[in-house]
Amino acid sequence: MLQTTILKAGRSMKAMILNEITDLGLNTEPLQSAEIPKPEPGKSEVLLKVLTCGVCHTELDEIEGRTPPPSLPVVLGHQVVGEVVKRGDKANLHNIGDRVGVGWIYSACGICEFCLAGNENLCSQFQATGRDFNGGYAEYMSVPEQFAVPVPSSISDTEAAPLLCAGAIGYRSIKLTDMKNGQILGLMGFGASAHLVLKMVKHILPESEVYVFARSKPEREFALELGATWAGNIDQKPPVLLNAIIDTTPAWKPIERSMTYLKPGGRLVINAIRKENRDRSYLEAFEYESHLWQEKEIKSVANVTRQDIVEFLDLAASIPIRPEIQEFHLEDANLALLELKTRKIRGAKVLRIATTGNAR
Numbered sequence: 367m368l369q370t371t372i373l374k375a376g377r378s379m380k381a382m383i384l385n386e387i388t389d390l391g392l393n394t395e396p397l398q399s400a401e402i403p404k405p406e407p408g409k410s411e412v413l414l415k416v417l418t419c420g421v422c423h424t425e426l427d428e429i430e431g432r433t434p435p436p437s438l439p440v441v442l443g444h445q446v447v448g449e450v451v452k453r454g455d456k457a458n459l460h461n462i463g464d465r466v467g468v469g470w471i472y473s474a475c476g477i478c479e480f481c482l483a484g485n486e487n488l489c490s491q492f493q494a495t496g497r498d499f500n501g502g503y504a505e506y507m508s509v510p511e512q513f514a515v516p517v518p519s520s521i522s523d524t525e526a527a528p529l530l531c532a533g534a535i536g537y538r539s540i541k542l543t544d545m546k547n548g549q550i551l552g553l554m555g556f557g558a559s560a561h562l563v564l565k566m567v568k569h570i571l572p573e574s575e576v577y578v579f580a581r582s583k584p585e586r587e588f589a590l591e592l593g594a595t596w597a598g599n600i601d602q603k604p605p606v607l608l609n610a611i612i613d614t615t616p617a618w619k620p621i622e623r624s625m626t627y628l629k630p631g632g633r634l635v636i637n638a639i640r641k642e643n644r645d646r647s648y649l650e651a652f653e654y655e656s657h658l659w660q661e662k663e664i665k666s667v668a669n670v671t672r673q674d675i676v677e678f679l680d681l682a683a684s685i686p687i688r689p690e691i692q693e694f695h696l697e698d699a700n701l702a703l704l705e706l707k708t709r710k711i712r713g714a715k716v717l718r719i720a721t722t723g724n725a726r
Contacts, residue, residue: 379404381504382699385439387431390707395700396429397442397503405500405508406452412460412511413452414468419502420445420527421694421702421715423557423616424470428497429703432640436497443717444470444495445530446502447523450514457511465523466514469530469675472499473510487669494669503699505719515675518683523721528689528714529682532559534670536612537678539637540566542665543610548573552604552611552627554620556580556589556597558714559637562689563612564592569685577604579620582709608632616642621664622657630660637667689714 382397390396407413425442427433436442446468450460460466474481474489481489495501495509517526536559545551551567553560556578564576578589578597586597596604600623607629613620614637621641624634681687692715694702702715 377404378402379505380696381441381500382696383439384429384436384442387429387435387438389430390426390704394704396703397700399697402441402504404506407454407457407508408510409454409456410511411454411508412450412457412466412514413506413508414446414448414466414514415451416446416448416502416505416507416719417465417523417721418447418527418719419443419717420531420558421699421706421717422531423706424531425496425703426707427616427640432642433497437499440497441500441502441504441507442496443502443504444468444472444497445527445532445716446495446507447517447526447530448502448507448514449720451506453511459511460514460516465517465519467517467526467530467675467679468495468502468507468509468514469534469672470494470496470669471513471672471675473513484671484673487671487674492669502719503696503717505696513672515672515679518679520683520686521679521688524691524693524716524718525688526679527716528558528691529562529679529687530675531670532557532714533562533682533687533689534675534678535559535637535667536563536614537566537681538670538674539563539612539614539635539667540570542635542667543612543633545571545574545610547571549609550575550577550606552577552579552608552624553589553594554579554600554611554613554624555615556585557614558689560612560614561588561592562687563614564589564594565685565687566681568593569687570681577606577608579604579623603627610635612637614638616640618642625657625662625664628662631662633663633665635665635667691716693718
């Protein structure tokens, strides 16, 4: 276990630390508040004063051991909005005082075939923020300068945080559907990412209808408030077949259901870092004729690239997209995570660590 250390004034910072893999159902306070050394930026890194950090379902997976194991102890958080307060000797992309965002991608090799093709999310040396390196559940963090992206001034600190993961991964998911304006999209699940996808689709594909499948009545009502054409339970067959479906759930059942709701030639895009093992039996119901025949496709989303984040932030600023926000103090990170696990969700949860002129 990491011991809380009292350090000289100005050289320590507050952070919420994950020391061990645990079950949130049994341990409702998996993160411990600690004073840890304030990081120093490397030669090509910048030091950020963290302003806000989004709370993501992936953090639940990290805490409960469903992802590749994090480097423990670790500071979680990969939807980070921060102010550049120090630069390494070779860092010159950002100025002191610039406001930048850091997503799930912390670094990649930059020289492999995937990086050179702009698909750095597929790099074998992909490193994740808040898993392989300390993230944003803290007062400061350091990051390679090229993986910190400018945040448009029109987007507030709290609004920007969930856009860096839920928004960017949703944007990538829409691109991977290869949908045309006027075609019909389905959304399986309606959490932080899906509600941003709905807002994006209403702008970039204005003639496309969106059908939402969500297990809770409040989520379905929220979807209709945001402009969904129809909202129902996962087992409710939609009134029409769909051109594409984006699945944002951690379960297997939505895959089986989605394939029966697609038109011929339709595509299911799975926007999830992993699927739970306990209900894999739903895959046994797969039949070639009813699930895969007629050129239906299944495609997964693997992380995001820096370009996804840059493009999406520009899009969010121009539409504009403003996510629904629930704000928490840093020390209340455990409460935010517990509410996420128990599905007390309306929009995105964001930790407020510090403030700037863009705070709202």
